[in-house]
Amino acid sequence: MESLIAAAGRAVETRDGRALAALLDADARTEPLASHLRPRVAELGALCARALPEPFDELLASRLRALSAAASRQFVEAFAQQDACVSAFHRVLQEGGADWLLPALHVVDRAIRRLALQADAQLRARGEKADRLHDAVRILTRSFTITITDRAPLEVSKKWGALAVINELFRVYFRMNNLRLCANLIRAVDGTGFPPFEQFPMAQKVTYKYYVGRLSMLNANFTQAEEQLMYAFEHCPRESLKNKRLCLMYLVPTRLVLGKLASVRLLAKYALHHYAPLCAAVSKGDLRAFNEHKETHQSLYIQQGVYLIVERAKTIVYRNLFRQLHALIGSNKLSLVQMAAALSAVGVEMDVDELECILANLIYLNYVKGYISHQKRFLVVSAKDPFPALSAVALAP
Structure with missing residues (x-):
């Protein structure tokens, strides 16, 4: 544990974001880290303070406490500690020239989402209110705001961290079935100030x-x-x-x-x-x-x-079915009564009125070229290309 803290101190001193990200991504479920963390959780604040400047000491101590709690399957406590970790991270990230921290931001944001899911599962099992995923939205939205509103030159902009945060928010919104909030994220990516998508x-x-x-x-x-x-x-x-x-x-x-x-x-x-x-x-x-x-x-x-x-996709099934009936009957003038009888013969029961509605819809969608004579109960299809290729049909929402 001491070597991990010392390595984090060196990563901060040298502004090595990738090294710091790798250390923050440590898995406390594996030995020997878990065995070292459990009995010394109370010492983490002092140990990190000796090796790291503020608020990096708080950031790392909170992350290690979260790892220790998660290793003991105390996911509600782990989420609370990870929340403190990300809050400290946000304070550092708001400073100028902190773009080197973006790889580490991805790690702590991913962790907050995963711990929120685990904490909510644990809360539901206890019969308590499961709302940590909503808290994760608040935390991730803060990460999004900090990255997307950065005004530094593009080459050192924190905007390069925005797409990873957007992806984490997508995961949460889909999990919560709150997809309307995704529109703001897409607008941000499509906006003029967003870095070139191809370079991510x-x-x-x-x-x-x-x-x-x-x-x-x-x-x-x-x-x-x-x-x-x-x-x-x-x-x-x-x-x-x-x-x-x-x-x-x-x-x-x-x-x-x-x-x-x-x-x-x-x-x-x-x-x-x-x-x-x-x-x-x-x-x-x-x-x-x-x-x-x-x-x-x-x-x-x-x-x-x-x-x-x-x-x-049933629309395509109808289109292909009626195309086969047209080929079988061999005429461009098809009796709706005959078509209904043919459908019944292959096990598809459909009265003439229902058949007429389906055909009208296919004509409207350009799957069939022709018209319906309602009075005479006939479908008249075009002599040329009565069933256009599907690739040529423009689907309307």
């Missing part, structure tokens, strides 16, 4: 694109969502199978709505087998198989937050 570390860019892609998907901006999630997927390291799978979990249904189907091989590689029959049903226009699969996996899709996106 790849890991931060991938995380940002992943969350913005999910937001675009939920807002039915599927073209944007595909672009953002594809960026995140393609730039994840090959060995990061878990993160690549997370990207695909939302990229596959997004592309499905756009009429782009994932291969069975890709789905098998990332253990997303449940999407394979869904893609097959969309491709074949098999409405019955689509509905059965959706109902079977309803709880999974709701849990993943993609149920409404999967439901929206």
